[in-house]
Amino acid sequence: xxxxxxxxxxxxxxxxxxxxxxxxxxxxxxxxxxxxxxxxxxxxxxxxxxxxxxxxxxxxxxxxxxxxxxxxxxxxxxxxxxxxxxxxxxxxxxxxxxxxxxxxxxxxxxxxxxxxxxxxxxxxxxxxxxxxxxxxxxxxxxxxxxxxxxxxxxxxxxxxxxxxxxxxxxxxxxxxxxxxxxxxxxxxxxxxxxxxxxxxxxxxxxxxxxxxxxxxxxxxxxxxxxxxxxxxxxxxxxxxxxxxxxxxxxxxxxxxxxxxxxxxxxxxxxxxxxxxxxxxxxxxxxxxxxxxxxxxxxxxxxxxxxxxxxxxxxxxxxxxxxxxxxxxxxx
Amino acid sequence: xxxxxxxxxxxxxxxxxxxxxxxxxxxxxxxxxxxxxxxxxxxxxxxxxxxxxxxxxxxxxxxxxxxxxxxxxxxxxxxxxxxxxxxxxxxxxxxxxxxxxxxxxxxxxxxxxxxxxxxxxxxxxxxxxxxxxxxxxxxxxxxxxxxxxxxxxxxxxxxxxxxxxxxxxxxxxxxxxxxxxxxxxxxxxxxxxxxxxxxxxxxxxxxxxxxxxxxxxxxxxxxxxxxxxxxxxxxxxxxxxxxxxxxxxxxxxxxxxxxxxxxxxxxxxxxxxxxxxxxxxxxxxxxxxxxxxxxxxxxxxxxxxxxxxxxxxxxxxxxxxxxxxxxxxxxxxxxxxxxxxxxxxxxxxxxxxxxxxxxxxxxxxxxxxxxxxxxxxxxxxxxxxxxxxxxxxxxxxxxxxxxxxxxxxxxxxxxxxxxxxxxxxxxxxxxxxxxxxxxxxxxxxxxxxxxxxxxxxxxxxxxxxxxxxxxxxxxxxxxxxxxxxxxxxxxxxxxxxxxxxxxxxxxxxxxxxxxxxxxxxxxxxxxxxxxxxxxxxxxxxxxxxxxxxxxxxxxxxxxxxxxxxxxxx
Numbered sequence: 075x076x077x078x079x080x081x082x083x084x085x086x087x088x089x090x091x092x093x094x095x096x097x098x099x100x101x102x103x104x105x106x107x108x109x110x111x112x113x114x115x116x117x118x119x120x121x122x123x124x125x126x127x128x129x130x131x132x133x134x135x136x137x138x139x140x141x142x143x144x145x146x147x148x149x150x151x152x153x154x155x156x157x158x159x160x161x162x163x164x165x166x167x168x169x170x171x172x173x174x175x176x177x178x179x180x181x182x183x184x185x186x187x188x189x190x191x192x193x194x195x196x197x198x199x200x201x202x203x204x205x206x207x208x209x210x211x212x213x214x215x216x217x218x219x220x221x222x223x224x225x226x227x228x229x230x231x232x233x234x235x236x237x238x239x240x241x242x243x244x245x246x247x248x249x250x251x252x253x254x255x256x257x258x259x260x261x262x263x264x265x266x267x268x269x270x271x272x273x274x275x276x277x278x279x280x281x282x283x284x285x286x287x288x289x290x291x292x293x294x295x296x297x298x299x300x301x302x303x304x305x306x307x308x309x310x311x312x313x314x315x316x317x318x319x320x321x322x323x324x325x326x327x328x329x330x331x332x333x334x335x336x337x338x339x340x341x342x343x344x345x346x347x348x349x350x351x352x353x354x355x356x357x358x359x360x361x362x363x364x365x366x367x368x369x370x371x372x373x374x375x376x377x378x379x380x381x382x383x384x385x386x387x388x389x390x391x392x393x394x395x396x397x398x399x400x401x402x403x404x405x
Numbered sequence: 406x407x408x409x410x411x412x413x414x415x416x417x418x419x420x421x422x423x424x425x426x427x428x429x430x431x432x433x434x435x436x437x438x439x440x441x442x443x444x445x446x447x448x449x450x451x452x453x454x455x456x457x458x459x460x461x462x463x464x465x466x467x468x469x470x471x472x473x474x475x476x477x478x479x480x481x482x483x484x485x486x487x488x489x490x491x492x493x494x495x496x497x498x499x500x501x502x503x504x505x506x507x508x509x510x511x512x513x514x515x516x517x518x519x520x521x522x523x524x525x526x527x528x529x530x531x532x533x534x535x536x537x538x539x540x541x542x543x544x545x546x547x548x549x550x551x552x553x554x555x556x557x558x559x560x561x562x563x564x565x566x567x568x569x570x571x572x573x574x575x576x577x578x579x580x581x582x583x584x585x586x587x588x589x590x591x592x593x594x595x596x597x598x599x600x601x602x603x604x605x606x607x608x609x610x611x612x613x614x615x616x617x618x619x620x621x622x623x624x625x626x627x628x629x630x631x632x633x634x635x636x637x638x639x640x641x642x643x644x645x646x647x648x649x650x651x652x653x654x655x656x657x658x659x660x661x662x663x664x665x666x667x668x669x670x671x672x673x674x675x676x677x678x679x680x681x682x683x684x685x686x687x688x689x690x691x692x693x694x695x696x697x698x699x700x701x702x703x704x705x706x707x708x709x710x711x712x713x714x715x716x717x718x719x720x721x722x723x724x725x726x727x728x729x730x731x732x733x734x735x736x737x738x739x740x741x742x743x744x745x746x747x748x749x750x751x752x753x754x755x756x757x758x759x760x761x762x763x764x765x766x767x768x769x770x771x772x773x774x775x776x777x778x779x780x781x782x783x784x785x786x787x788x789x790x791x792x793x794x795x796x797x798x799x800x801x802x803x804x805x806x807x808x809x810x811x812x813x814x815x816x817x818x819x820x821x822x823x824x825x826x827x828x829x830x831x832x833x834x835x836x837x838x839x840x841x842x843x844x845x846x847x848x849x850x851x852x853x854x855x856x857x858x859x860x861x862x863x864x865x866x867x868x869x870x871x872x873x874x875x876x877x878x879x880x881x882x883x884x885x886x887x888x889x890x891x892x893x894x895x896x897x898x899x900x901x902x903x904x905x906x907x908x909x910x911x912x913x914x915x916x917x918x919x920x921x922x923x924x925x926x927x928x929x930x931x932x933x934x935x936x937x938x939x940x941x942x943x944x945x946x947x948x949x950x951x952x953x954x955x956x957x958x959x960x961x962x963x964x965x966x967x968x969x970x971x972x973x974x
Contacts, residue, residue, distance in 0.1 A: 104829075104831065105829065105831055105832040105835055106829075106830075106831020106832060106834060106835055107831075107835070110834065110835075110838070110873075111830075111831055111834060112464070112465070113464065114464075114834060114873075115464035115465065116462075116463055116464035116538050122541065123535075123538065123539075123540045123541040124873045124874060125871075125873070126535035126536065126540065127535070127536050127538065127540075127593075129535075130535060130536035130593070131536070131594070134590070134594060160456070162453055163453055163454055163456035163465075164456060164457065164462070164465055164594065165456070165457060165594050165595065165596050166454075166456040166457070166596065171454065171456075174454065174612075174613050175613060178613070228648075231652070235652070236652055236655070236656070239656070242658075243649065243652050243653070244642070244644060244649045244652065244653055244658075245614050245615070245642070246612075246613070246614060249439075249446060249615060249640050249642055249658070250438065250439045250440070250441065250444065250640070251438060252438045252610060253612070344646055345646070345648075345649075346649075347614065347643075347644045347646060347649040349454070349612070349613035349614040349643075357452070357453050360830070361453075362831050
């Protein structure tokens with residue numbers, strides 16, 4: 075058992091190292107100079123004055139040092155939990171900027187992913203049973219899962235926000251409010267959260283429902299199901315086994331989804347002007363903000379790795395074959 | 406299993422219940438800390454979470470840091486061409502090289518300390534740090550001394566009067582008693598949380614997507630000048646999307662949007678509550694000139710005849726009506742903004758000006774020896790080399806992208822092979838600075854107190870390895886640069902002297918054509934009159950200030966807009 079987790083942990087550590095290194099490299103190989111683009115907005119007429127400002131800020135960010143030195147410095151400060159200073163939101167520390175945005179993104183993503191996974195699986199499994207339900211869920215599911223998050227977001231914002239006027243279309247809470255533990259604030263928070271959540275939820279829901287429906291049908295036609303049926307086992311029991319087997323790929327899918335959905339949230343956040351990580355990543359990219367970009371990706375990499383690790387643990391609980399493997403390993 | 410399917414349905418119910426509770430839904434609605442009818446909701450300047458309130462960092466401070474919190478010595482009204490004494494009571498050139506400034510008495514910082522001459526001297530002397538944006542001031546300023554509590558005397562080694570007139574309204578004064586102990590790092594790159602200024606608003610709070618200012622009840626100008634800012638609070642909303650801004654505006658969740666909203670002309674025409682400065686095209690005031698910049702170090706752009714021919718080929722009307730749907734105006738051939746109209750020398754324009762005229766463009770090309778030798782419909786240079794040029798603008802700037810497509814088509818029509826390309830913005834910036842381009846569009850200079858800023862952009866010398874702010878086309882003309890420097894030294898009151906120099910500069914510009922003026926970018930501004938009315942407009946009985954919250958525009962009198970708006974009935 076420990077060997078199993080030990081091996082997994084080693085792979086994760088290696089993945090982390092490589093991902094962070096690539097993440098450090100990419101912005102540095104993009105054209106453009108972050109300090110220059112920052113100072114391009116300064117109203118400085120004199121070229122010499124601008125040059126001296128550039129030198130000053132370059133040394134402030136440590137960008138005047140050789141690349142290998144910058145790389146070492148990066149790991150050094152990372153070890154101390156220091157992600158550097160944002161160029162775009164100068165002089166705010168990157169960690170502070172990210173921590174300000176993360177609650178909004180997680181508040182959107184975690185419920186959207188988990189609820190859509192849960193509801194999608196249930197619904198898909200359910201649909202596999204009834205012809206009538208299957209005929210409606212399948213096309214709707216395909217339609218939903220093929221819809222880009224952003225497009226659905228715009229549709230929702232337009233119909234429920236602008237036309238119907240039920241939901242607000244921008245911000246995380248009413249612009250007239252200050253955060254507090256009061257009902258108006260919490261209600262406003264929920265209200266602003268709902269449309270972006272719904273757009274993420276619906277798209278993911280369609281995908282899960284279709285996947286589960288197909289898996290269940292496949293499992294119900296597998297040899298073991300037929301055998302059980304021939305033995306006269308109750309349908310309920312057969313369904314239970316089919317459901318457990320069909321769950322495995324869905325679990326893997328969940329882990330992958332936790333990683334890739336950030337891209338979906340990015341566009342959703344922009345459509346609803348929701349102040350999460352997605353908005354930050356886009357602006358960081360536009361403004362050549364190396365440090366913020368690195369910080370945001372570091373966060374995502376960590377999130378994906380942790381999610382995968384949790385799924386690995388869950389596998390042990392759900393899939394007896396892995397338990398067998400582990401026992402074989404220790405024996 | 407049926408029962409377990411409930412969570413999403415339950416959630417939907419909660420969402421709907423929450424809607425029912427607050428009812429008003431929209432951003433500004435509902436009971437909150439900032440009642441709708443006492444608060445001004447704005448958007449359009451703040452492109453990211455507010456991160457600092459440092460007036461020295463003029464490119465990144467939270468909107469309003471200068472104007473709402475910190476103030477300048479003068480305001481300048483570009484349409485009336487008037488300097489309004491603000492923190493200063495008066496300022497005069499008392500000698501060839503000396504300028505004496507009288508400060509207003511009774512002005513206090515929001516912590517209760519009085520504003521004194523020492524604060525002004527201290528602020529000016531901050532420029533001796535290289536990392537402060539106005540450090541070049543000290544190339545021509547000799548010293549500043551406090552004569553008494555409310556008098557400052559400046560002595561100049563090179564009295565550049567136009568430039569000085571620009572400085573005194575562009576830069577905010579900071580309090581010495583709070584800043585004196587700060588290191589260079591804190592001065593030029595500190596966040597300056599809790600800004601203490603003299604202005605009409607004080608810092609209230611901020612979040613990822615908003616900046617909130619609260620009214621300073623003890624603002625000096627209320628007593629001294631009778632100005633009172635009307636909104637109790639200003640909530641400046643951060644947003645990165647034009648669609649969101651338009652949605653908020655039409656729902657009356659924001660009062661003023663200073664975003665460029667393509668197609669907003671239809672909204673203005675269709676919704677009587679939404680208005681802009683002009684009720685018909687171009688709808689907006691003009692804020693800056695977009696130029697076609699040509700690289701003088703590459704053939705055939707180094708030939709003025711070629712540049713003039715290109716200028717004649719461009720169909721500006723198509724650009725104005727197409728990508729801009731009449732939200733902008735074609736530029737005057739001189740490119741001088743409408744606010745500087747008086748400086749345009751019509752006789753020079755009549756003689757050397759240009760307009761869209763493909764036949765004239767073809768004629769000019771042929772006269773200068775650009776002919777189609779190989780019969781492919783495109784001209785070659787007099788040496789017989791093919792002309793194969795590229796014009797670039799940043800990818801994603803949709804209006805500019807559409808504009809250069811039209812420019813490229815116009816050029817093709819007269820036989821110039823010009824292609825449009827859209828590199829990433831940072832790559833373009835790099836190419837622009839190093840001179841690795843054929844042509845591009847740029848609009849670096851804004852509305853200001855003097856066409857000097859405009860001509861400094863066009864003609865600044867010497868050309869350096871990296872051209873960071875001006876003269877991206879690397880045009881070299883000692884005579885023109887000499888004239889620009891003369892202009893810098895001309896007193897702003899000497900209109901005739903200015904006119905004389907500017908006429909000569911116009912003639913050089915139009916005959917040499919280092920850049921081709923294209924159109925005037927608007928001072929994008931659209932307001933919803935649902936909560937606040939009496940916004941500045943072209944109409945007779947409304948204020949004439951600039952209806953904007955843009956950075957560096959409060960000093961151009963935009964701050965006075967807030968004293969004139971009135972609650973809607």
